[in-house]
Amino acid sequence: MDLVRAHCEMLTGGSKTAFPMFKKFETQYRTTPSWDRAMSVLFSYYQNKPETYDKAADALLQIYDKMPDTAKGRHTLVMLGVFYHCKGRYGEAVKTFELCLEKCPEYAKSVTDYLAEAKNRQAAQ
Secondary structure: OHHHHHHHHHHHOOHHHHHHHHHHHHHOOOOOOOHHHHHHHHHHHHOOOHHHHHHHHHHHHHHHHHOOOOHHHHHHHHHHHHHHHHOOOHHHHHHHHHHHHHHOHHHHHHHHHHHHHHHHHHHHO
16 A cells, blocks of 8 residues: 555655655565565666665665566566666676576576677776
8 A cells, every 4th residue: 555655646746755655665664565666666766866876776686686586586687787787887787697697598688688798898998
């Protein structure tokens, strides 16, 4: 119910009033079934500001760590690699994509392409 309330607040009051409601999922509501969806919203919020990039990555890592053997968890790991890549954090992207190849075989084709590009860009830095 708290996730629904947070989404409703986002629609009516905007992100400034909804953000504190979503933030409760980082600590207070970690055991709720909707936790991963709230963390995805927090990732979206954090990834838009350079000063909160680490929090964005951490939100994705928490989802993966909590549910590594699920489709959502594996997809989140790939998203983390893409996030690092898009932000120019190629060393972290390479490590994440290498883990993806091991843990997420269903994403092997796209991960292989991203991994090659991240390695090239890392070498060029």
